[in-house]
Amino acid sequence: MSEQEACFGMLDVLCPMHVVVGPDGRIAHAGPTACKFWQEGDLRGRKFIEVFDIRRPRPVADGVELVALSGAKLHIRLRVPPHRELKGVAVAGPLPQHVTVNLSFGISVVDAIQDYDLTAADFAATDLTIEMLYLVEAKSAAMEASHQLNQRLQSAREAAEEQAVTDPLTGLNNRRAMDAVLAQYISAGRSFALMQIDLDFFKAVNDTFGHAAGDHVLLEVARIMMDETRAADTVARVGGDEFIILLHGDLDRDTTAQIAHRIISRMTTPIPFEGAICRISASIGSVQSTDYIRPTADQVLKDADEALYHSKRTGRERHTFFASLEPDRQSAQM
Amino acid sequence: MHGLVNRAIQRFVTDSYGAAQWRAATDRAGLGFSEFEAMWSYDDAITPRVLEAVCDVLDRGYDELLEDIGTYLVSHPGVEALRRLLRFSGVSFIEFLHSLDDLPDRARLAVSDLELPDIALREHAAGSYTLLVRGQLPGCGHLFMGVLRAMADDYGALAFLEHKGTEDGAEVVAVTLLETEFAEGRGFDLGARAG
Numbered sequence A: 001m002s003e004q005e006a007c008f009g010m011l012d013v014l015c016p017m018h019v020v021v022g023p024d025g026r027i028a029h030a031g032p033t034a035c036k037f038w039q040e041g042d043l044r045g046r047k048f049i050e051v052f053d054i055r056r057p058r059p060v061a062d063g064v065e066l067v068a069l070s071g072a073k074l075h076i077r078l079r080v081p082p083h084r085e086l087k088g089v090a091v092a093g094p095l096p097q098h099v100t101v102n103l104s105f106g107i108s109v110v111d112a113i114q115d116y117d118l119t120a121a122d123f124a125a126t127d128l129t130i131e132m133l134y135l136v137e138a139k140s141a142a143m144e145a146s147h148q149l150n151q152r153l154q155s156a157r158e159a160a161e162e163q164a165v166t167d168p169l170t171g172l173n174n175r176r177a178m179d180a181v182l183a184q185y186i187s188a189g190r191s192f193a194l195m196q197i198d199l200d201f202f203k204a205v206n207d208t209f210g211h212a213a214g215d216h217v218l219l220e221v222a223r224i225m226m227d228e229t230r231a232a233d234t235v236a237r238v239g240g241d242e243f244i245i246l247l248h249g250d251l252d253r254d255t256t257a258q259i260a261h262r263i264i265s266r267m268t269t270p271i272p273f274e275g276a277i278c279r280i281s282a283s284i285g286s287v288q289s290t291d292y293i294r295p296t297a298d299q300v301l302k303d304a305d306e307a308l309y310h311s312k313r314t315g316r317e318r319h320t321f322f323a324s325l326e327p328d329r330q331s332a333q334m
Numbered sequence B: 001m002h003g004l005v006n007r008a009i010q011r012f013v014t015d016s017y018g019a020a021q022w023r024a025a026t027d028r029a030g031l032g033f034s035e036f037e038a039m040w041s042y043d044d045a046i047t048p049r050v051l052e053a054v055c056d057v058l059d060r061g062y063d064e065l066l067e068d069i070g071t072y073l074v075s076h077p078g079v080e081a082l083r084r085l086l087r088f089s090g091v092s093f094i095e096f097l098h099s100l101d102d103l104p105d106r107a108r109l110a111v112s113d114l115e116l117p118d119i120a121l122r123e124h125a126a127g128s129y130t131l132l133v134r135g136q137l138p139g140c141g142h143l144f145m146g147v148l149r150a151m152a153d154d155y156g157a158l159a160f161l162e163h164k165g166t167e168d169g170a171e172v173v174a175v176t177l178l179e180t181e182f183a184e185g186r187g188f189d190l191g192a193r194a195g
Helices: A003-014 A063-068 A106-115 A129-163 A175-187 A202-209 A211-227 A253-267 A297-313 B003-017 B019-029 B046-058 B062-075 B077-087 B093-110 B140-155
Strands: A018-021 A027-030 A052-056 A073-078 A085-092 A099-104 A192-200 A234-237 A242-248 A271-273 A276-278 A281-288 A319-321 B118-125 B128-134 B158-167 B170-179
Touching: A003 A018, A063 A085, A063 A099, A085 A106, A106 A129, A129 B077, A129 B093, A175 A192, A175 A234, A175 A242, A175 A297, A192 A211, A192 A253, A192 A297, A202 A211, A202 A276, A211 A234, A211 A242, A211 A253, A211 A271, A211 A276, A242 A253, A253 A281, A253 A319, A281 A297, A297 A319, B003 B019, B003 B046, B003 B062, B003 B077, B019 B046, B046 B062, B062 B077, B062 B140, B077 B093, B077 B140, B093 B118, B093 B128, B093 B140, B093 B170, B128 B140, B140 B158, B140 B170
Parallel strands: A281 A319
Antiparallel strands: A018 A027, A018 A099, A052 A073, A073 A085, A085 A099, A192 A242, A192 A281, A234 A242, A271 A276, B118 B128, B128 B170, B158 B170
């Protein structure tokens, strides 16, 4: 075996994707994987720059200029379809006046594998390409499994939220829970009083001191309403600063009014938060189920809202019974 | 045990025997659910309990069930991804055998909390090996025997496998490679992706 053949044989094993360029600028030898770039025939004898377009660091016109780029990282594009981008490095040798250019696919290897129908045997035994392909495939499979799990979890979360009966901030019941209890009271013909409560000046607290202060106020307000009601009553947060209290049992008006006034009075006590003093108050509108012959949920809610509106319109920080409004202000028959 | 392992058992039973048998097994094991999530972790005690319940429901021996699961994991079209990942380990069955020591590390690269049994290959003479399998799951040597049998087929090699019991806490599997190019094998296209 000639020395030249021995050199090329070594290169074929160590870096199967290389080409050796002779003094005439033509390819003197190509590694077995590099040969696959030129599918119409033999790569040997072709001019290097006819097959490979060196784009960076700068274009070259012949083999001499290639020597000057020795050791630099080359960005190369194949001049033949599918015009893959390659990475390369040139070194002088192994024969006098020859240049060897070793090539790699870089990040486009996943596509190149398909273009040239490559197998593990096309890469050097020490090349990590196969491990990289393994990782790409393994990670894609794991990501896909995680992605599916996430989608299932998200659907489950949405379903759970839809069924939730608790307001996550205050821990009070939410609108859904209140609607359910009200519907149950009405269908069972049980007596109750319903209070619709709106916070006054809450927006100002949020705007002035921020949402953390607003949240703190809501927690305080929730605590007050829980304190002032019995365990079997229903306290619900039904909007940003809107609440409904459903008092069960046949309460007389005085008792309901007392509860309402206690709540208002406690809510007007300034609430300190991180050095700031938050001032709010509350307006309340109430109905008693005993005011109706046959109450409906829509009607009692609408009437309580009407009474609340009256409290707000007449200066806030007060409580109004729907039944005590002027008859022309009452939208429904009693 | 990792959800992937439990999920593999679930898929084996549903694909081979039907969803009703799987539900019967999970009921018998008292799981309270019948769908394992591949990417969740489960209590280690669950897996042997499920396997024993599957044995009872299908009226099959534990060891041969595990070997069948191993074979299923590599040869069933529904789990092509795993066969492909295993084929990345080597271009021939011999290379594959020699890469088995790396298998737990390979698995961890893909899914960081997946712990596969520790595997050591000993070569006694050309074509004669023993495989020492040390894992949490009782009978994982039988499971690997199923995997190896199917992988030998995949590479087109002819191999004789025998479970030799347990030695110092490791299950011992004897592998005798009779012919490396016995059949055509299934081929492995690097660029193809399992669906």
